[in-house]
Amino acid sequence: MKRLIPAVVAFTLLFCMTACVNTNHQPTDVSQSESGVNENGNSNSVTDDKPSDSVSDTAGNQTESVSSETKESTEEIPEMKMTVQIGTATFTATLEDNIAAREFIEMMKEAPVSIDMSDYSGFEKVGSLGRSLTADNHQTTTNAGDIVLYNGSNIVMFYGSNSWSYTRIGHIDNLTGWEDALGNGSITAVFTVAD
Numbered sequence: 001m002k003r004l005i006p007a008v009v010a011f012t013l014l015f016c017m018t019a020c021v022n023t024n025h026q027p028t029d030v031s032q033s034e035s036g037v038n039e040n041g042n043s044n045s046v047t048d049d050k051p052s053d054s055v056s057d058t059a060g061n062q063t064e065s066v067s068s069e070t071k072e073s074t075e076e077i078p079e080m081k082m083t084v085q086i087g088t089a090t091f092t093a094t095l096e097d098n099i100a101a102r103e104f105i106e107m108m109k110e111a112p113v114s115i116d117m118s119d120y121s122g123f124e125k126v127g128s129l130g131r132s133l134t135a136d137n138h139q140t141t142t143n144a145g146d147i148v149l150y151n152g153s154n155i156v157m158f159y160g161s162n163s164w165s166y167t168r169i170g171h172i173d174n175l176t177g178w179e180d181a182l183g184n185g186s187i188t189a190v191f192t193v194a195d
Contacts, residue, residue, distance in 0.1 A: 080097070081093065081193075081194035082105070082108060082170065082191055082192060083192050083194050084189055086181040086188070092173045093170040093173060094170055095169065096168045100136065100167045104169060104191070107131075114189070115127040115129060115188070117155070117187050117189055118185075118186045123158060123160025124157065124159065125156070125159075125189070126150065126154055127154065127155055128153060129149075129154060130153075131153060133152060134152075135149055136167050137165040137166060137167050138165065138167075140163065140164065140166045141162070141163045142158045143158065144175055145158065145159075145171050145172035145175050146170075146172075148169055149169055150164070152167075155169070155191075
């Protein structure tokens with residue numbers, strides 16, 4: 001029985017290692033690519049250093065894709081901005097390009113979003129949004145001025161730093177007066193779409 005266990009473990013490791021190996025992988029010869037012939041013997045013209053608009057899948061079939069350069073030039077996404085008013089102080093924030101930020105913008109377009117926020121641990125203000133947004137949480141180390149979504153329905157504004165799993169919403173553009181405006185204790189923050 002003692003001899004059977006090492007044999008089973010060895011067989012399992014061997015099976016796992018062979019399953020992970022890509023048997024269709026063939027190194028590409030640069031001279032073939034430049035001469036217009038790819039590893040499958042098909043014609044392939046190379047005209048410049050820009051990424052190709054088509055790629056080969058593992059079977060060598062050509063599939064269409066759009067280079068990042070083409071995406072940037074055809075899908076110019078305007079920078080999204082919002083204002084955050086705390087008492088008499090007003091700040092501008094640049095929003096992230098994600099679903100939660102877009103949903104937050106839609107809320108602000110309907111009406112200004114007012115959130116009562118309380119201090120937490122001496123580095124952030126947190127308050128309930130009153131509804132859930134689509135979260136895409138990632139382990140994040142925040143900095144002063146970061147605005148994040150926590151647990152899908154809480155907005156958190158930082159005047160210190162913390163590491164946790166958040167969905168980024170935006171960041172205050174100019175931190176002058178930010179910590180003073182957040183102050184000690186509870187605040188009310190009003191969020192609107194910037195003009």
